[in-house]
Structures are given as structure tokens and as C-alpha cells.
Amino acid sequence: MKKTWKLDDILPIGQFGNLYREIENDLEKMRKYVGELKPDISKEKFKEILEFSEEEEEKMARLGGLPGLMEAVNQKDAEAKLLKSKVENLALRWSEVGIKMSLWIKGKRKPKLDDKNAKRIFGVITDLEYGLKRSRLLAKYSLPEHEENIIVNKDVNGMGVLEELREMISAEMEYEIEIDGKKKLIKTQSELLALVYDPRDEVRRVAYQALLLKQKENLPKFFAIYQAVIKDWNYEMKLRGYKSAIAVRNLANDIPDEAVEELLGSCSKNRGIFQEYFIWKAMELGKEKLERSDVYAPIVKKEKKYTIEETKELVLGSLSQFSDKFYKFGKELIEGQQIDWMPKTDKRSGAFCATISPKIKPYIMLNFTGKQRDVSTLAHEAGHGIHSMYAAGHYPSTQNASLPLAETASTLAEMILFEEILLREKDGEIRKAMLSDKMADAYATVCRQNYFILFEKEAHKKVPQGLRAEDLSDLYFKNLKDQFGESVLVSPNFRYEWSYISHIFASPFYCYAYNFGELLSLGLYARYKKDPKIWRGRIERILEVGGSKNPNEMLRSVGIDIRRPGFFQESFDIIAGWQKQLTKI
Template sequence: MNTTTYEQTWDLDVFFEGGSSSPAFATHLETLDSELNNFSTLVKEFTVPTEANEKEALSSIITAFVNVGAKMRQAGAFVSCLSAQDTKDKKANMLRGKVTQLSATFQTVLTNFDQKLVTIDQAVFEALLQAEPFQEISYVLNERRNRAKEKLSTEEESLINSLGIDGYHAWGQMYDTIVGKLKIPFEENGEIKELSAGQAHNKFSSSDRNVRKNVFEHWEKAWGEQADYIGASLNHLAGFRLNVYKQRNWEEVLKEPLDINRMSKQTLETMWKAISDNKAPFVEYLNRKAKLLGLEKLSWYDLDAPISKTESKVSYQEGAEFILEQFSHFGPELTEFTKKAFEDRWIEAEDRDGKRPGGFCTSFPESDQSRIFMTFSGTPSNVSTLAHELGHAFHQHAMKGVHTLNRSYAMNVAETASTFAEMIVADASVKNATTEEERIALLEDKIQRSVAFYMNIHARFIFETSFYEERKNGIVSTERLNELMEQAQKTAYCDALDQYHPSFWSSKMHFYITGVPFYNFPYTFGYLFSLGIYAKAIEEGTDYENKYIALLKDTASMTVEELASKHLGVDLTQPEFWEKAVRLSIKDVEEFLTLTN
């Protein structure tokens, strides 16, 4: 029996003591600034090699790149954690601005470096990639060189990075500032409370429809009141991107997100088609859920509603112990790692005011640690989120021993590891159900996630695709944004809902993340890709953990098509893999429909 009590607040002092007033962090930023200047000097003075044996200067640059990159990630992770745990921490926001500035400078230096890679003769470059110490990072260096060929001159790309500090990235930060001030009124026991966006969102899992409806009405009103400001942010973020793409002669809006995710457009289109062709069972599920709730049709705020009359609540401790137990059936390394994360306070889960909505996992590369952020209110969905974020952290842990430049995996494969961990826990929850009512409720919670990936994320993708096309012709009004979002939701949900969420574009932070454009389809890719891996894991049992770790180690040094071919023996550009994966989740729907007939 576990005797350790897990705390719900994280430990950030182990990195830099004193929070946003930390003298150690101020020193870290000074050191980073100094090392960044040295890196810049090395790149400026770099003489392009004419022979493969002239590799010392390039080797020095790679070393500096690795060191500065790790310090930059450490700083970025720290300020992200500070801002998320307390949206009123003004010092944290100022520090974030400083880190954004340093990051832009870093990107400018890397742009200069990449352009120098372009000027190396092809034969010499190929010979260099075969030599030590470049052989193991040949994919990444080749990728950087090829991407640089498609960009503007060093001076122009540097200017874009500089202007992005107070332009592009500033609009993303403006969104965070607005959300930090947002309050949703909620009446409980005759008392009006003001909830943060994160706390209010958890109320959509309430078993009381009056609570859900009431929160949704206030939710729509609160976001609607900020719509003009948030709409300006969205328009300017898209406008900045589109102008950059135009200067680079990139006609395809999806070019950058597909490049970042190391996947082809054919793979993306094949994935969405497999989903669209198989939505009928999920529509049937939505209709059945509506009947079980005594409704003609579900509204948006009913999607996360429990169908059980008794709300299932678990404590943070119970959730943690359940996750550990289920991970132990998969493999010892995942279990030991997760135990360490709980014991060493890597997780911020406390349900309190002033926190940012949502959840994330971020890595501190210099410390070989991660931190997880979420708000735990005791729902089964919270347990799934916790497992999801622990999956992200384990992915970072699995990359230990891999060259630092081979650790920058894209979001789509990042979501694979997290969803895989979430699946272990969700499956176990269903299997361990002691009554039919509990089994139905847990099965339904699992299906909700499939609906999220196949319908909610699809709606986001359709919306962004439509929005970017209209944005090419000028500013898109908030009224039109609402229309585009509702149209996208109707298409993605196959007209299965009674009431939609037109202001979803303003309440979903994923549209405002400047690091990765189109922050949506990678989630669905990760979900389906992890289903394929999960099927293999069930087949092979505990012996699969080492193979799984081997797959994770390769996630940043090849395309997803190559990764799937090497580790799963499948072709992602063809429909077979995707249809098989979707059918795995349809089995849950079929069981649910049978049990609730």
C-alpha cells in the first residue's frame, strides 16, 4: 500500500529559487545573453568549409548551439510556469517579454547559421554529414539546410524575427493578458463566485444541466465582451504569418505547419478522409447520449456531461495511485519515472483561482526534468489529462542519451506519447469497472475523447483553413469569425448538435500560440498514431516497452512516414492504417450502444 502523500503544487525553486523575483534566474538570463552573443560571433566568423576535413569550426558552432538552446528552453519553461500558476504575476509577464526577445535573437543567429549551411557545396556537405560528429545529426542539419533554401535572405529573415517580438509574439501575449483578467460569474449555494476560465470550464462536466447551461451562458457572454480585442489578436497573428508567407512565395498556408510536423499533405488528407468516412457511429453515439440525458439533441455544453446520475469524483491522491498502478502493467521504466514525477513535485494540479486554463507539460533540459500544469477537480477527465501530460513528460525522459539536436520532436508525435499514456489509463478504467453503470460512464468518457479528436479538432481545422483564406483579403470581423466557427462545428459534428459554440475561436488558446501555426491537426494525428502503437503494445505485452522507447527516440530525426514504416511497418499516405485505427475507437461506441440499448 502506498504511504506517500502526493502534493498538488509543483516545485519551481529547484530550478531558480524565488519565483519571478529570483536572483538566480536573473543570473541565468545574463549568462544566456552572454553565451548567445558568443554564439552569434562564432556564426558570423564561420568560414564555409570547402573540404570535409575542415570541420572544427562547424563542430564548435554545434556545441554552442546545443548549450544556448538548452539555456533558452530552461528560461522559456520557467517563465511559462510562472505565468500559468499566477496570471496576475506582472513580473513573470515582464520576464516572458525578456525571454521572447532573447529567443528572437537566437532565431536570428540560427537563420544566419542556416544560410551559411546553404552556401556549402553539396558534395562537401554530404561528405561532412558522413563524418563524426555530424553523422548522428545528419537528418536535422539537412532539414535546416533545405528549409533555409526556401526562405528569404539572412537580413530579411532577421528583420522578420526582430519585428515579431513586438508584433507577432506580442499579439499572442495580448491574448494571455486578456484571459488572465477574464472572470466567469457562477452562483453556488446562493453565493455568486467569480471563476477563472479554467475553473469555469470544469463545470461543463457537471451532472446538473442547469449548472452547465448557466455557466455556458455566462461563458459566451464573458468571451463575447472581449471578442473585439481577441478578434484583433487573431487577425493580426494571421496577418503577420500570411505576409511572411507571401514574401517567401509560399502559396500554401499549410506548408509551414506540415514542415514543422515533418509530414506530407497526402498523409494529412488521408487521415481526415478516413475520419470523415467513419463519423456515422459517433453521430449515433451523440444521439444516444442525448436520449440518455432526456434531450432531443445535445448542445455544446452537454458534450462533456456525465450520463451517470451519480458524479464520479476522485481525489488527486486516488487519481495518482490509479495511474501508477495502470502504468505498472505496461512497463517498469514508465512506472518508476511517473512515481518520481509525483514524489518530486513535478505537477501543479491545485484547483484555485488565478491559474491559467488548460494543461501543458514543459521540459527543463539543463535539469533533466519536466513540469506539468493542470487544474484537478476530481473528474475522470482530470485523471485522463494527468495521464496525458505524464505521457509528454515520459517522452522527454525517453530522449535522454539522444543528441540534443535530435530531441526537437514535433507536436504531432509529441501528442502520440501523451495520448498513448492516456489510453493505458482509460482502457484500464473501463476494464476495472465494478458495475455496468460505472462501465458505461467510463466507456463514455473514453468515447468523448474520440469525439474531441474526430469532431472538435476537425472543427478547429476547418475553421482555421476557412479563416486564413478569408484573411488573405483583409480583416475578418468578429461576427464573421462566429459564423465561420459555427459552420465548421456543424460540418465537423455532422449537424448532430442543437446549439453550438460560435465564440469558441476566442476561448480556445490554441489559436493564439505563436510557436506552432495550425495547433490542431497534430492532436488528431497523435491520437490515431498512438492507437496503432497501442494495438501493437497489447499484442506484445510488457515486452513492448523497450520497442516503444526506441520509437520515441526516433521521433525527432525522421519524417512521420519514415517513423511509421520503420517501427510499425505501415504506410501513412495510404488509408489502411488510419481506417484500422478509427475502427479501434468505433469498437468502444459499439459496446456503449449495446450496453445502453
């Protein structure tokens, strides 16, 4: 079995130049189309322009997707970086034309599109209607054309380069640890972070020490980059007229501010569930109090290892429990050449699923080490891919769901897998260990992500006012103390942990997608368990919609109201139930 992905479905590398020139030539045609935009444009002509624009979006996704995935598995790949640079330059030229069309749709460019004509033409392609109407509703946040062009160039040539620099700094780090008197050099962050799940106290402790020491050594670099990210985000926020830093993300997700605040408040209020778990875990490990390095410690000393084949069998078996279609899509991903499995030097850490276009099966990057959480990671990322495949009937711009709904299938796939493995396991101690790991995972996905957002809200207020790197680290440490309370002993070096959280650099306020998605999926899964016949179909409808409808309205159509006070509490009750089970085993 091949352990690397095959990217030819995106674009054979030898054809990169041909596609590049094709898109370059199409640019002139798009300019002519933009020149034909006027309030009384015929429906047929507007449809023709929209379809051409979508075709070009798909071509650009393929052109950029190839070097993007090449670079993900080798961050020093010079050819990937060259091709990526070419794509960025071409994208900038296209954006100049795209901005003209976008502003015209919003009624911000002459000849001005009035509301009556907008209503007349926006329905020519039903799949794109929601996006067109939404674009017009958000017109007040748009800037004049020349300013929009400046911002696009700034994002690519300024902030984009800073993010690449941060990734390069992280990828070049090597970690020297000493265990049982033996020194070992670890060359990737992924390999190091795998050790925080080791059953041995010493191994977990030295792994965290090595990680945080490197972060501290490079703190001035990370702080300089993060300062720039925050100042850039907040400057543009004010320039466009958003009311807060997080509102920028909320509007992008089309999630009401009050729903996000309800989420954050509910997660903070329920942190006691996880604090109870940490107190229980300390007793299981024979400790007076849990240390921060113990949070992900297994409660059994011997951890089961899985081969890739065993992992595939487990995940596919669990996916088949939900529906034939869910299983079919999962099998196409897992048994095809869509996955890059193994960790290696200069490979990006973590895992992700990349959707290129509706015509191409998604790709999954893993750093597989054979542990049970690697099995869960495959289920999670396969869930993302399955979601994209459910929504493959849409145009490229409407295939992907907004961020909070984008976690629905991934979390669902993890839940099904967990119950499948738990059902198979007959040993009571191992079942207890699995349930403990599930609580630790729920902490990581719900509580931890929530506190990242709370930290970001504070950082985005304080950094523009003037702050030192150590001051920001103090803010983060205070955040940790509030999160854990008296249940966990947090050593001072964890104050530097913020500097390796990639999302706060690359996508500010992204992280609430995880706790939103986890809690929403838990609620959906609980309903599915009570009435599989009805809720299987409703969940599949959510997945099929992609990004073609308002997420709040889509959920309401299946009986879910995310604005309702207490909605998220139902999911926390499920998590609290797991903790009660643990205390009874």
C-alpha cells in the same frame, strides 16, 4: 504533499542574473565561431561549433523556462514578466548570430557551403544529422539575412505581445452564474469549464452561457487579434513561398501534405460514428435530441471524486502495466515536485507539460478538481513527460518529437489508464458511463480537433479577403452544423466558441497533432495488445528517437505507413467498436 512545483532544478531565481550575463558573454564567442564557418572547415571545428550552439540552447531554455512557468501559474506576476522580457531581448541578440549560422548551413550565406562539403561535415554528430540535412532541404523557404532578423523581431515584439494580450484578457474574465436561485462568481475559466461536465442540465447550460457571453462581449478584441494572426501567417507564407497556409505547419512537422489530407478526410468521413453516439446519449439522458451543452454530460448523476493521492496511485498503477521504464519515468514525475496541481486566480487555464532540456525532468501544470477527467489529464501530461525522458539521451534540439508524434506517449498513457480503471470497475452502469465518457473524449480529441483545422483552413482563406467578426462566427457556426449534423441541437451562441480556442491564435494548424496522435496511438495500442512482446519494444523505439529522425521514416521502420489510404480507418474501427459496446450494455 506539496501541490506546487519546485523550479530550482531549472534555475534558482537568485542565479538568473548570473546565467543571463554568462550567456551574454558567450554571444561574442559564438560570433567568432560564425566567422570561422567556411566550406573547407574541418570536421573537428564544425563539431566544436555545433556542441557550443547546443550548450547555449540549453542555457537559453533554462533562462526562459523559469519565468515562463512562473507566469503560467500567475499571469499577473510582474517579476516573471520582467525576467521574460529580458530573456526575449537576449534571445533577439542571439538570433542575429543564429540566423547567420542557419543561412550558412543552408548554403544561403557566403562563403557558400556546397553540397559536397555539406555531406562531408553534417555527419560529425549523428544525432544532429537529420536536422542539418532537413534544414538544407528547406533552404528555399529562407529569406535574406536582414529580412529574417526583421521577422524574428516582429514575432517577439509584435505577434508575441498580441498572444500575451489575448491570454491576459482571458485570465481577467470573471463569470457570474446563477444556479437554483443562488448567484456565484467564478474567477477562472478552468473552474467554469469544469462545470460543463456537471450531471445537472442547468449547470452545464449556464456555464456555457457565461463562457460564450464573455467571449461575445470581447469579440472585437479577439477578432482583431485573430485577424492579425492570420494576416501575419499568410503574409509570411507568401513571402517564403509556401503553397498554402497549412503547408507551413506540415513542413514544420515534416509530415507529407497527403498524409495530413488523408487524416482530415478520414476524420470528416467518420463523423457519423460520433453522431451515432450523440443520438444514443440523448436516449440515455431521456432527451429527444442532445443539446450542445450535453455533449460532455455524464450519463450517471453521481460522479466519483478522486483525491490527489488516489489519482497518483491510479495513474502509476496503469503506467506499470506497459513497461518498467514507462513506470519509472512516470513515478519520477508524479512523486517529485514537477507538478503544479490546483486551480487558482490568474493561473493559466487547461494543462500542459513543459520540457526544458534533456538534463531536467519535465514540468506539468494542471488545474485539478478531483474529477475522473483530471485523472486522465494527469496520465496524458505525464505521458508527454515520459516521452521527453525516453528521449533525454539526445541533444536539446533533437529531444522533442515533431507535433503529431509528440502525442504518442500521452495518448498511450491515457488508453492504458482507461483500460485499467475499466477492469477494476465491476458495476455495469458505471462501466457504461466510463465508456460513454471515453467516446466523448474521443470526439473532443479526434472529431472536434479536426473541425478546428477545417475552420482554420477556411478562416485563413477568407479573413485576408476582408471579413467581419460576425462573418467569421457564421463560418464557425456552419462548421459546427456540419460536424454534428442532425444529432445535436446547437444554440446560436456557440458561434462565438472559436474565440476561446487558444491554439488557433498561438499555433495555427497545431490542432491536427491531437487527432493524428490519438489515431496513431490507437493503432499502435491495438497492435501492442495483439503482440505485446514485439510492439512494446517498437513503441519504446519511437519514443526514444525524439526529433532526431524523419517521423514518416521512423514509423515505416516499425511497419506503419501513414500515407497509406485507409490507415486511419483502422483506428476509427476501434472507436466504432466502443460505440457498439455501449449499445449492448
